[in-house]
Amino acid sequence: MRPSDLLRPRPEGLYCPPGDFFIDPVRPVPRALVTHGHSDHARAGHGSVLATGQTLDIMALRYGVDFAGSTQAAVLGETVHVNGVAVTFHPAGHVLGSAQICVEHGGTRIVASGDYKRQPDATCRPFEPISCDVFITEATFGLPVFRHPPDTQEVARLIRSTEQFPERAHLVGAYALGKAQRVIRLIRDAGYSRPVFIHGALSRLCEYYQSQRIDLGDLRPATVEGGKKGDFAGAIVVGPPSAFADRWARRFPDPIFCFASGWMRIRQRAKQGGVELPLIISDHCDWDELLRTIQETGASEIWVTHGREEALVRWCELQGIAAKALHLVGYEDEGD
Amino acid sequence: MNRFAELLDRLVLTPARNGKLTLLVDYFRTTEDPDRGLALSAITGDLSIAAVKPAMLRALVTERMDPVLFGYSYDYVGDLAETVSLVWPDPPPHLRRNRSPSLGEVVGALQAASRSDGPTVLARLLDGAGIEARFAMIKLVTGGLRIGVSARLAKQALADFGKVEVAEIEELWHGLKPPYVELFAWLEGKAPKPEKAASALFRPVMLSNPVEDRDLERLDPVDYAAEWKWDGIRVQAVSEAGLRRLYSRTGDDVSGAFPDLVDAMDFSAALDGELLVGDPAAATGTFSDLQQRLNRKAVSPKVRERYPAFMRCYDLLQLGDQDLRPLTFTERRRRLESFMLTLDPSRFDLSPLAPFDGWATLDEMRKNPPHPVIEGVMLKRLDSPYVAGRPKGPWFKWKRDPRTVDAVLMYAQRGHGKRSSFYSDYTFGVWQGDAGEEELVPVGKAYFGFTDEELKQIDKYVRDNTIERFGPVRSVRADREKGLVLEVAFEGLNRSTRHKSGVAMRFPRISRLRWDKPPIEADRLATLQALLD
Ligand SMILES: [Zn+2]
Numbered sequence: 001m002r003p004s005d006l007l008r009p010r011p012e013g014l015y016c017p018p019g020d021f022f023i024d025p026v027r028p029v030p031r032a033l034v035t036h037g038h039s040d041h042a043r044a045g046h047g048s049v050l051a052t053g054q055t056l057d058i059m060a061l062r063y064g065v066d067f068a069g070s071t072q073a074a075v076l077g078e079t080v081h082v083n084g085v086a087v088t089f090h091p092a093g094h095v096l097g098s099a100q101i102c103v104e105h106g107g108t109r110i111v112a113s114g115d116y117k118r119q120p121d122a123t124c125r126p127f128e129p130i131s132c133d134v135f136i137t138e139a140t141f142g143l144p145v146f147r148h149p150p151d152t153q154e155v156a157r158l159i160r161s162t163e164q165f166p167e168r169a170h171l172v173g174a175y176a177l178g179k180a181q182r183v184i185r186l187i188r189d190a191g192y193s194r195p196v197f198i199h200g201a202l203s204r205l206c207e208y209y210q211s212q213r214i215d216l217g218d219l220r221p222a223t224v225e226g227g228k229k230g231d232f233a234g235a236i237v238v239g240p241p242s243a244f245a246d247r248w249a250r251r252f253p254d255p256i257f258c259f260a261s262g263w264m265r266i267r268q269r270a271k272q273g274g275v276e277l278p279l280i281i282s283d284h285c286d287w288d289e290l291l292r293t294i295q296e297t298g299a300s301e302i303w304v305t306h307g308r309e310e311a312l313v314r315w316c317e318l319q320g321i322a323a324k325a326l327h328l329v330g331y332e333d334e335g336d
Numbered sequence: 337m338n339r340f341a342e343l344l345d346r347l348v349l350t351p352a353r354n355g356k357l358t359l360l361v362d363y364f365r366t367t368e369d370p371d372r373g374l375a376l377s378a379i380t381g382d383l384s385i386a387a388v389k390p391a392m393l394r395a396l397v398t399e400r401m402d403p404v405l406f407g408y409s410y411d412y413v414g415d416l417a418e419t420v421s422l423v424w425p426d427p428p429p430h431l432r433r434n435r436s437p438s439l440g441e442v443v444g445a446l447q448a449a450s451r452s453d454g455p456t457v458l459a460r461l462l463d464g465a466g467i468e469a470r471f472a473m474i475k476l477v478t479g480g481l482r483i484g485v486s487a488r489l490a491k492q493a494l495a496d497f498g499k500v501e502v503a504e505i506e507e508l509w510h511g512l513k514p515p516y517v518e519l520f521a522w523l524e525g526k527a528p529k530p531e532k533a534a535s536a537l538f539r540p541v542m543l544s545n546p547v548e549d550r551d552l553e554r555l556d557p558v559d560y561a562a563e564w565k566w567d568g569i570r571v572q573a574v575s576e577a578g579l580r581r582l583y584s585r586t587g588d589d590v591s592g593a594f595p596d597l598v599d600a601m602d603f604s605a606a607l608d609g610e611l612l613v614g615d616p617a618a619a620t621g622t623f624s625d626l627q628q629r630l631n632r633k634a635v636s637p638k639v640r641e642r643y644p645a646f647m648r649c650y651d652l653l654q655l656g657d658q659d660l661r662p663l664t665f666t667e668r669r670r671r672l673e674s675f676m677l678t679l680d681p682s683r684f685d686l687s688p689l690a691p692f693d694g695w696a697t698l699d700e701m702r703k704n705p706p707h708p709v710i711e712g713v714m715l716k717r718l719d720s721p722y723v724a725g726r727p728k729g730p731w732f733k734w735k736r737d738p739r740t741v742d743a744v745l746m747y748a749q750r751g752h753g754k755r756s757s758f759y760s761d762y763t764f765g766v767w768q769g770d771a772g773e774e775e776l777v778p779v780g781k782a783y784f785g786f787t788d789e790e791l792k793q794i795d796k797y798v799r800d801n802t803i804e805r806f807g808p809v810r811s812v813r814a815d816r817e818k819g820l821v822l823e824v825a826f827e828g829l830n831r832s833t834r835h836k837s838g839v840a841m842r843f844p845r846i847s848r849l850r851w852d853k854p855p856i857e858a859d860r861l862a863t864l865q866a867l868l869d
Pocket residue numbers: 040041114115138331332333334
């Protein structure tokens with residue numbers, strides 16, 4: 001079977017004609033397979049959703065329990081058949097519950113990786129390379145300039161800064177799903193045992209991670225009720241990046257804005273955003289990891305879904321691997 | 337190297353002066369010699385390393401990676417040093433070093449390199465370093481860290497680190513050399529103050545403030561002496577223990593350009609005054625005459641003869657063993673007058689006082705000076721000691737024509753017609769913001785007023801100091817440390833809501849190139865606002 005007969009881009013998302021399902025559709029469809037809970041990949045309103053149990057839980061937390069007509073939990077590594085098409089979910093290492101979706105039919109195997117990363121992350125299962133004919137990859141950081149440092153090194157800088165500036169609050173911007181919990185966990189693994197204060201927008205997801213036996217230590221709400229401004233001197237406060245632009249941030253003493261994101265690799269990005277302490281921590285692959293993964297899958301053809309496709313396609317061509325950009329729209333990389 | 341790289345990165349993104357000081361003090365406290373001293377010299381601009389040109393850097397990287405991928409990368413990042421630091425391929429594992437080189441090792445290797453093998457040495461160093469360290473290395477060899485830290489702020493950090501006055505540091509500064517081991521030892525209380533380390537040191541100069549709207553009505557004319565403000569460049573002539581040095585007002589040693597004047601410095605003193613050319617008794621040369629002697633590498637005997645340098649002296653800071661700076665202006669002036677009698681009159685003369693009996697008289701004198709090379713008057717408080725910096729109150733300058741402003745070149749655009757091969761249209765700006773956090777704000781655009789020779793010089797400057805290009809426009813390096821100061825003359829000034837600065841100039845033109853002037857001493861937006869009607 002030709003790969004393009006098994007999966008093809010449509011305005012709604014990647015469509016599988018023989019299985020009659022979409023992967024990560026951006027509009028409501030009768031049958032959706034969802035890789036992970038980020039809002040640009042997991043949307044409410046589908047007829048049925050097949051995803052990992054944790055992704056279904058996260059969707060329910062974010063959209064309410066009736067986010068889809070019906071749901072089915074996929075177990076990692078177990079094949080299910082959808083209208084005769086073999087579908088297997090494999091861990092993607094992106095955020096809790098994230099998965100790659102392997103679709104196999106008529107002797108052709110395609111892996112849609114969703115979003116994924118290769119750096120170790122204590123808050124989710126590590127990515128497993130699956131050999132396939134076509135590997136579908138994102139390219140959020142698909143330029144040779146994106147090379148993520150070890151996350152432990154970034155968090156060590158954060159903790160050192162709290163010692164250098166003990167009078168200032170350190171406000172860490174981190175997306176609510178995945179990044180925030182990973183950063184908190186890294187802070188704990190670095191031996192930091194003081195309470196970490198969190199913005200209200202993070203509390204339900206942090207609770208959920210803790211219910212999945214991911215230890216985040218002593219978390220407290222970052223509210224000033226019953227306390228004084230000075231209580232946050234030297235403290236680490238984690239919140240969604242959007243919160244730091246508004247009044248909420250003014251309650252903290254002389255704050256240092258930190259932002260945990262792969263984009264922080266580019267100095268101008270940090271400067272423009274008024275970020276004083278950029279933390280280069282990403283839930284996506286960097287350039288080297290993208291190349292390594294492509295090679296490990298052994299795929300003879302690469303499809304690039306979203307991000308900076310041109311450089312990745314160029315590299316594949318130089319290696320003699322067929323590659324094309326799918327130009328899918330609607331994926332805003334909430335996770336970084 | 338990694339600590340230094342981290343320091344640079346944090347300094348760039350830390351806006352507050354206090355935050356920068358904390359980072360610097362912390363770095364000095366936790367970093368060993370000689371790295372901390374080398375870092376300091378890199379920040380203050382006192383570290384000399386053979387430069388590697390941007391084109392060479394580009395060539396090094398495209399030998400190692402696909403030029404198309406490099407092109408995508410550079411387009412995205414916009415900064416060459418940063419792009420190269422990010423995309424530089426790691427060497428194969430068996431060739432990797434197991435530790436990053438120290439700043440001392442990097443500087444040592446770069447300083448030992450000749451101009452021709454500089455790129456090879458750089459490439460080897462880049463191979464052995466991580467991304468952050470690579471960025472710092474490239475910044476070192478391409479010149480200009482651009483981290484928003486002035487030499488002055490760095491010295492303040494040293495003062496904070498050692499709990500001493502910053503004036504003590506400034507005074508010592510020119511006797512010290514990187515990596516400043518003895519300075520740090522003193523600041524840490526482990527060694528005595530490195531005094532008398534060298535003779536003929538620079539004394540930080542005293543600067544004036546422009547007379548502004550209501551200044552004079554609060555002042556009593558009898559408290560002040562007036563002098564003519566001569567249109568030359570400020571210099572300090574120091575001769576001690578057989579060493580002779582002529583300094584610019586920022587403490588750069590300019591002795592080499594004025595051997596004729598230095599030859600005549602057969603005294604033991606430190607003099608403050610204006611460098612001019614011509615015959616002091618008969619004919620003081622104009623600023624354009626003086627420019628024949630400025631900003632050139634070598635001065636021919638012919639030019640030296642035609643434009644002999646002399647110094648018009650207005651202050652005496654040191655005489656023999658005695659530091660005169662704590663004395664009042666009146667006292668210093670008395671000593672200066674008698675000291676001048678002992679000097680070669682063709683090389684040193686006394687800047688005369690200009691007696692006046694009230695502000696109205698002085699205003700007249702200012703507008704109608706007795707000599708074309710006078711650009712206004714200076715007011716000096718009789719009872720004031722000589723204080724480094726720009727204290728408000730003791731010294732004022734009151735210019736003849738206030739409709740000139742010293743601005744800094746920010747952008748240059750290609751001209752039209754026969755000038756199309758030159759960058760000949762200039763956007764310039766003045767400073768605004770608090771001390772230590774100044775930013776340039778554009779105030780106008782000019783495309784004439786300079787000679788063809790000057791056009792060539794500016795064009796070269798633009799090409800050598802380009803930061804970014806957008807079509808026909810280049811953005812030129814312009815920060816506290818480095819930049820080209822343009823004296824801009826204009827016919828008038830209007831309020832403007834269209835310009836970010838809030839002012840619009842009528843008929844601006846370049847009246848003079850101030851190669852001698854440090855950019856941070858260009859005018860401030862407030863000075864322009866004060867000229868609005
Ligand atoms: Zn995505």
